[in-house]
Amino acid sequence: MRTRSMSPQLRAPALLAIASLIALAVGGSTHGWSSVADVIPIPVVAIVALFILGGRDTDPGAAIRRQLDERQAMQRLKVQAVVGRVLSLAVAIGYIVASATSATLWPWALLLGLVGLSFLSGWFAYGERGGSHGQDTAG
Amino acid sequence: MRNRVREQRGRRGLTQADVALALGVSRQTVISIESGRYLPSLPLAFRIAGLFEVPIEEMFDPTDEEPSK
Numbered sequence: 001m002r003t004r005s006m007s008p009q010l011r012a013p014a015l016l017a018i019a020s021l022i023a024l025a026v027g028g029s030t031h032g033w034s035s036v037a038d039v040i041p042i043p044v045v046a047i048v049a050l051f052i053l054g055g056r057d058t059d060p061g062a063a064i065r066r067q068l069d070e071r072q073a074m075q076r077l078k079v080q081a082v083v084g085r086v087l088s089l090a091v092a093i094g095y096i097v098a099s100a101t102s103a104t105l106w107p108w109a110l111l112l113g114l115v116g117l118s119f120l121s122g123w124f125a126y127g128e129r130g131g132s133h134g135q136d137t138a139g
Numbered sequence: 140m141r142n143r144v145r146e147q148r149g150r151r152g153l154t155q156a157d158v159a160l161a162l163g164v165s166r167q168t169v170i171s172i173e174s175g176r177y178l179p180s181l182p183l184a185f186r187i188a189g190l191f192e193v194p195i196e197e198m199f200d201p202t203d204e205e206p207s208k
Contacts, residue, residue, distance in 0.1 A: 059167055069164035071177050 008065035013051040016043065088115045141200040145173040147191040161190050 006014065020043035028036040054064035062072050092115075095108035148158055155173070159166040162183065171177035172187070179187065188195040 057166065059165070062165055062167075069168050070180050070183060071168040071171060072165060
């Protein structure tokens, strides 16, 4: 029996559509369906934009289709690094502002802890640990 | 680092899309390599040299910093 695989262009929009439906269902059941109706255009526009961009022969298009070659994968890593830096800075600023205004501090502290933990785990996972296989002797 | 991808591709009458398909990379990556904006990994460099049947040291010249035009 042959299995049908979804077109790469459709994958990301389909995933976003499913996530949006779940979010809308949760939001609708807790805050009322009338409040959900106002935000429906946002995921619809995002889904259509993902589908259109994913069909283009560009680097972002390849990223949306998850068909990245080595250069594009490197580009994605750089983009993720920028996102990580911006979010880390935002969390640090949020922590400072929260502590200055005596607002609830623990969510910011938790996020700061996550930033530090992910930094350390990243080095642990991807850093080269010398010694065990090193062949640095001369000759 | 200078490379001769564009020169070799032109010699064989291949398009960037042909080379991209043969190497299993995107057309944008072939453009970036040809213009010298992207240095390919060692495995990809070997695939490029193999595709054009040119020794890797002839395809990529580390002594010349300017990309081929």
